[in-house]
Amino acid sequence: MKHPCFLPGLAAAMLLAAGGASAGDAAHGQVLYKTMCMSCHSIDYNGVGPAHKGVFGRKAGSAAGYAYSPAVKASAIVWNEKTLDQWLAGPEKLIPGQKMGYLVPSAQDRADLIAYLQQESARASSAQAAK
Template identity: 60%
Template structure:
């Protein structure tokens, strides 16, 4: 009986560990709060230290007029969508080595929320 209980407990633990991480639905409102830290370098409507974010979805990386991009980002071939923005916000240097961006968001939920904010509000 004891062995069966231990076996069932181990099986249950393995199933929990193997299940994909559940994430809450993305929140544009929370993304807007998080975006405040992005505003040290970016805005929705004007280029600053970083390029503007208005219209970022579907835009080719390195293509905003009047912004001086790194050669690496201009040559990256990246088009911004949920997947590429998530990778970018996870580790910009891994996605595009040699790019200027160094800021990252560790938490997957925070990245999803910022991406939702940009998707909804930066059209």
């Protein structure tokens, strides 16, 4: 019989070998957000880029009060873990003609940022439900 810790270790090794990131760390994602994203974005308000509050489950190009590119407005993308990962890995590849000129090459950094955005979206939903 195999040792019970063998299978999780094997799964982690296979994930790393395949180039995937481990589960996101929202606390590290918050640090990354502050250093990488906040020059253009905010969780709560539109700036150079749109606000990220409630981004999970939101259709791309639909945050109120932000002037999106026609390409983003016309896309049928709904933001979730997969679409945000694709966006952060290569915005122009996901939506040609968009106007974000920044990408996050590290799969782990993307996972951490997405975990943070997901956490903040959940907080926004909870706050909205409490009203």
